[in-house]
Amino acid sequence: MSFDIALTINGLHRVVAIDDPRITLLDLLRERLDLTGTKKGCDRGQCGACTVLVDDRRVNSCLALAVSLDGAVVTTIEGVAHGDTLHPVQAAFIENDGLQCGFCTPGQIMSAIGLIREGLAGDDPERIREGMSGNLCRCGAYAGITEAILEAQARMQLEHKGEAA
Amino acid sequence: MRPFAYDRPTTIADAVASGAQPETAFLGGGTNLLDLMKGNISRPARLVDVTRLPGLSTIEWLQDGGVRIGALVRNSDLAHDPRFANRFPSVAEALLSGASAQLRNAATAAGNVLQRTRCQYFYDAASVCNKRDPGTGCGAIGGLTRLHAVLGWSEHCIATHPSDFCVPLVALDAVVEIEGRAGRRDVPLEALHRLPGNTPERETVLEPGDVITAIRLPAEAAAYAGNARYLKVRERTSYAFAVVSAGAALRLDQGTIVSARLALGGVALKPWRARAAEDLLAGALPGATVFRDAAALALAEARPCGDNGFKIELARRIIVRALTLAAAGTPDRVPALPASPFALAPTQEVSAHV
């Protein structure tokens, strides 16, 4: 049984033949589409390393079946920078050292982008910490992650205002 | 993972028919089912993806003031729906205390209610388990039982139901709408999950093919909005299942409790409604003594099933606190750490006052 599904991945429309319905979105990205930026830390929804945006919402790609996502818009870590210009969250992660080994980092950044988009945490660090608690960082880069999000969010708001003006 | 046939029906009738076939499972957000399939705990031959069924993704406000939560409404969407959070704050708080933001974005209302136990022995394919493989024995009894049930368990199964969402729902008389081969029916949430008894493998009253289409909260439930809390004790600050939790809601009239709603999580194989305690509270003035009496009553039948006796005392204390917090009034906004005892954000300064 093979299913052709339509996916928009990082802005690119593509039809992907799913020859095995067991394939998760994570394994599709990593093993078949050569998008290995998204990481597998547990494969069971327990670490957040596989976080991507599906239809603009952050989800664990390890617990999403690819076949069920027909028509979805997927954004991965490979799709957030504009050419050489980093997304504000990416830049802020570097600046605030919100990473060490870097393995959780793609998931953290996608989760952070999702969190900022949700717009519910505001500039309350406690809400950010809670909202980011689905992303384990075994290296313990949490302080930098929280700082990075606060900083990036503020910058994005400024830019947004700038655009609106 | 066992290979499976994948079916994505577009009508509820088709879903029911497809789901009624042997070795079939419905796929909602997949965050529980896929996890179990990866662990070889569930090995369905067929998945029926219900996520494209029409009309099940909306929060519908009923004429009488009640609400109908479509089975496919995602946990996060429900919790963040302003009107819903306003009317049913303890449900929103419970939802937001569960899992992670990512999981809540995927998890559906029905899937959450039907998520299966996190009993470590159920989850470990190398252990025996009456629920997973009927008749093999209970692997947990005599093993690590710290987080197992203190109410309603049997010598065949001592597991608990892990859902946070269900706890305030059951307290508030939620009703589950089911579409099955015999048509539509309503089942009170309290009657959906079964206690283990001799048949721990029969987890709910659902029949093959039964699709949950919605969860309803009655208008009366909204009357508790001003005094409704969910409280969850866990072993790390976030992203952890409850050790024990409680949903408490009060209707107060001029300082007197007109009626109370109380349920516990993490103590039994179903969300545990504490009706006797509710009855005791009705008509009382809120206060430590009556709350303690209510807690004692709620746990009167409790007994440890191993090294988990502490959960009984913990549950009593949580009830008292949850009632106290409910009596104090629902906060305007769900706290930064939902349902956590650590509601206030830490600051650099701590005043050392005695």
Next chain:
Amino acid sequence: MSDITMPNVAAIERSRHGSSIGQPVTRREGHLKVTGQAGYAADYNPPGLLHAVMAVSGISRGRVTHLDVAAAEAHPGVVKVMTPANAPKLAKSPDDKDHGFMFRMNVLQNDSVRFANQPIAVVIAETLEAATEGVALLRPRYAEEPARIGLDGSAAFALQAVGAGAPAKGGIGDIEAGLAEAATRFEATYETPAQYHNPLEPHATVAEWDGDKLVLHTPSQGLTMAQGRIAGLFGIDPANILIKSPFLGGGFGAKGLFSGPQVLGIMAARFVGRPVKLVLRREQMFGPVGHRGETRQTLRLGADSTGGLTALEHNTLTTTSFYDDFFEPAGTTSRHLYASPAIATSHEGVRADIGTPIFMRAPGEAPGSAALECAIDELAVKAGMDPLDFRLRNYAEIEPITGKPFSSKALRQCYAQGAARFGWASRPRAPRQMRDDDGLLVGWGVGTATFPAMIFPSEARAVLRVDGSARVEIGAQDMGQGAWTSLAQIAADGLGVDYDKLDLEIGSSALPTGGIAGGSAGTATAGSAIHHAAADVIKKLAALATSDERSPLFGAGNSGVVPRDGRLVRQDDESRGESYASILARAGLAEIDGKGSAGPNPSMQESYAMHSHGAVFAEVKVDPDFGQIRVTRLVGAFAAGRIINPRMVRSQYYGGMIWGVGFALHEHAAADPRSGRLMNANLAEYHVPVNADVPLIEAILVEEHDPHVNVLGLKGVGEIGITGTVGAIANAVWHATGVRARAFPITLDTLLERPGDI
């Protein structure tokens, strides 16, 4: 050669000149990591790749009697199942060890089972999905023997050596006499559980054989050791093995010794004659790749009427496997930390049907200082002293047992700066005195941090090019500590070139041996070799210049010139100099290279005790009724010699301190006492701290100059953070609640035994 050269992609916003060391430059590889381009082992997908998944044992002890290989091989996509019946025989027994830094391993050479989660077969398939299901279809049957589990599961026995070879016993003076004369005595037993490293990146191998040549992508904290281990097992020349490990998704010790599953990945590739990727499933990280052994530590202490220690006894019982030897050196901390006329430390071992424990972030010091810092605190309270004053009263001016001076020790400043920042002075002495506005109990605790300063043998190569750029090569590893950055900073300064004109190459076994990224010695180890390699280049360059009449440096003598910003200048007059480019050009050279090596310096080790130190202050809040604990504030002040990059060092301290939070409150592997199976072998239940567990954390980098420790004057920073933190938190929990928890992690039920407010 490794094709991963770190170009200057990182937007080094502050392009700088002059000294790189000490600058808080951002991570050199940061851009690659935040864009998903950093290639970890499992990200490599060569053409023709097959996927391998291990089947692991469901029992702790016995034999595998049956595997349904036919069912697995019948599954569409499965190529082959590798079992003890058909697995390639290794050139040497995986139980033969040439030295202590080797795991005995279980790699399908027989059907025995020595621990739960031991590999018992490998299924190789065209897809990951097929391989995974193939494993499920094997349905192993066993001849099971009763498992021996825990600290009481078998008889304890005496040990000669612990950890990396430290003597099991060590002390000075007469403990009984010291206790007899004490005005205050204290004795207690502390338990620490088995903990699992769980780097977020599970071990992965992508193995490609070409005849007798092997190319391997796998995370490794010690490339040369790994190469040697593989060469021995497969009977091939180490030169035929290329290991690439440019990025590790964390290691913490789990990727130090080459492990069985990594060997199985290589075997699988040979078995099927195709490239094979094998990635551990998370639950498989609980067993075959090491863990921190359980300990039971009994301490007896005495203090005189002024609070001076008269005796410190620290006895440890610790578990290891039945087939290998590694013993958590928990007692060694007590040999270094406090002054006492009588110190006795000893270790006993006990065997269990578990995978072999191994070094895990702050091996020995983490559990050892957890117990010691709690016991010291308890004694201080008994003696009626402030716990910080008590520690100062027992400050070790020299290393107590050896009598050696410290190469440097700014611990006093750590205590002072940490205490000031934290606000320790206003702490009430008695427990259960502080509440916050919510009625939560608040407690403050302190712990002393310590970790030895080590260095391992290593070599580096440096090249200066005529265009003014440079390149440094060393087979060092970056597992998140910042080696890509800090080694480049050291190299830039050594060569006198701009940081951004320097190419650094690390993470490949084809490079000069970079030693081990472990023991908090990675920067000292690789950095020192780089420093010497750079000096070698400069020396050669100076020789060219000073012997050439046409150079303004002619006659200055080799030692009379120093490197500055791409030039050699006269030491006595820095305005006189010549650029590298012109020296090389005149000599007709495109480039000039040098080599350097580093390693332990026995004479310094003879003369000095070398340790990093620190003080950690913790605030916890505890719900008075539920016993749920949250660490609401952590302040650590650490002195570790020279700081190469404060940004990266601070992150290392944070990481260690957060591990301290996990140690104190969360981490423990829960074994079923009957089967020995770990029932929480996953990241949902083996809790490590989440973001919300770490609200406020601060690290103070206390200035310290160490002229002795090594050529760079730097001590380790990677592990020390965990050491003081555990005790500080436990002591804060006591201060909040009045309950002394002596088993880690401290769980809420321990605190529930006290009546709550309710």
